[in-house]
Amino acid sequence: MLPSLGYGILVITMLVSIYSVSIAIYGETTKSAAMVESARRAMLLTLPLITAASLILIYLLINDRYDVEYVWSVTNRTMPTYLKITAWWGGQPGSLLFWSWLLSVFTASVTLRKWDRDRELLPWVLVVTGITLTFFISLIVFFENPFKLIPAGVQVPLDGRGLNPLLRHPGMIIHPPAQYLGFVSFTIPFAFAIAALITGRTDDRWIRITRKWTLWAWLFLSLGLVLGMRWAYDVLGWGGYWGWDPVEISALMPWLTGTAFLHSVMIQEKRGMLKHWNMILIILTFNLVIFGTFLTRSGVLSSVHAFAQSEIGPLFFIFIGATFVISFALLIHRWEDLKSGTEMKSMLSKEALFLLNNLLFLSLLVISFWGVIFPLLSELFTGSKVTVGPPFYERATGPVWGALMLLMGIAPLAAWGRSTLKTLGRAIWKPALAALLAPILAFSVGIRNWVALISFTLIALVITVSIREFWRGARARSRKSGGNFFIELWNLIKRNRRRYGGYIIHISMVLMGIGIIGIEFFQTDTQQHLAIGETIEISGYTLRYDRLDQFRHEDGRLITRGEMTLSKDGKFLETLAPRFDLYPDGQPMTIPAVRSTLVDDVYVILVNWEGITAESTPFKVYHNPLVKWVWIGGYLFVFGIFIAVGSDEERKKV
């Protein structure tokens, strides 16, 4: 009964959104306000409909309704309720429903508010989001019904198969939704861009309206990436957090174009330039978002994320292809209108450096995209199966990341319009000199890797330049007003949130860079079989193997737990207990034990699940220097976005 109701609601939702799209197009072209209004209401109706369907699904998940295939495939009786709820996005059909629900929420919030202010653009925004929503809901209705019952005549299973154990982690509550929020919210700026192209309102209005949407989308996309890294580090037990897995790359690609977009819209707002460019970037970003969803969901590429596989792949390709062709056709149609009045003059002006930043982000995109499609191309054209692994990405993107860091150090000091080497040099020599302390310090503690030394210099440069901007601004204000330095610092940030939030984000990025350099250049590992009482040494640390426990958890998994004492120079530091869980369905899970400090992490795992005995237990130990800075940078990053996303105080008053 309930499953049929849920499915029925989804069918109705699909019809309603098809109705909304067609009547919006018809109403706009025939100038019928009543029809457009009807389209808007229909679109608003999809929100309660999808919400109801989702609530039904959640109800079924919580109440162990194993007569529903999806519920059976992603939950079982031993899972806690919160994980049963997260199973909403634990498999293909549910995650498509979740995607649709988010899109519906966003569309509703766009169409509910400020409808009259943005009256020319909004009907077309509604058309774009409506088409996307129709696409996703149709996939659910025709191919991936989460309410599908088990075949008639088959006895209802007593227990479900359960969520993949790798996903039974508190991180599962936030990583996928954050990633999806990021993906889905980029639909809104894209929809406004297309609306601007269709209506010919090609000034920077669409950019101003979607500024916050873009920042929020970017926040969630970034958060999704960082949380995914953290989850991989804590759960997957391979000593790192980023493996250049195709799905990771597919989430990184829209981030790259999105980041470029965030920067270049500022040039359009301030100087009226790069209008074509912004259109291209947002179209690319949206297509990469759909491509990312498709890669995660289609199982074309084998990856840690390929939990769900199905035949909807070709449909995604058709959707991406159609979006791409139509968007670029519209762009070419409006090409002349988007020409800018001003021309770029100086190579060192702020706008030129922004453009360079964009080109670098696009270079990263091209490199990443090449890495993903190279195996497919190679098999197609030469017949030999070839692949490129992490070393390819590290080598090819490394110099580009370096150049980006250099830009983050220089660009804040460049002036709009015209800048020369002389003015720039005058602005930069002090922070650059201060930044030289970093490599000197690194050299004195024994670091001889010159790439790392250069990277540390660049990181320090970004930090000194950014902090100096805060300091100069606040000092100038406090001199002028005679007020307290810190109060003026706060006022400074409040008056120009995007600029100073941006600097905080720059600092957070290079802090993450410290961690990345630590793991890229200085990670070491060692592997050894130990009997109880024996020790293993790594980078000055000693780990003594103390005891081994093996027991069955109430949910049926067999837990093997080793206990080790970590010490340095004879001084006790911590007890580390790496674990190996074997689930009843044969799925193993390696859970590392980590001691994390600002300087380094000691990361221990139990390597193999077979034949672990007290006399011979295989341990693998990683020494990951500086990796904690990745997470510190992540927190600061979120803080920076919250600063940047708020409205400037001065602008409010106007």
Next chain:
Amino acid sequence: MKPKFIIGGLLIVAAVIYLIASSTSANAEYFMTIEEVKAQESEIIGKSLRISGAVLGDTINYDPDTLSINFTVANVTGDNDEIEANGGLAKVLHDAVRAEGTPRLDVVYNGPMPDLLKNEAQAIMTGHLEADGVFYADELLLKCPTKYEEAIPDQAE
């Protein structure tokens, strides 16, 4: 657009093409079966290869002092559909080890003895072939399909 911007843009494009091309050729890994390796032995010396094979239990030789392991692997197909058609991975590995005429390859790997390295395990190795016809593996992943049909995702290994 001023010429200096066009030149600058072209320089960036050239740099990116160079980075991609050089990194690809330095890091491309060729998936090959042992049969293919044997057939093209002379052409692929030194190239980075990814090879899968069935471990011959009798040939495993471990020297705990130098942490070096020698063993021989027998050819198995790289095509998943073919594996399924021939009765699953466990059977394919079993047959590969028992058959007389299958191409075989000697492997050298340095590291502690993995527990899973035993007869009829599937070894997935990356490394390169040297002129002596021996495959020097930098990375060794092992799967024993008899016990757990479902492999852990690649990254978790």
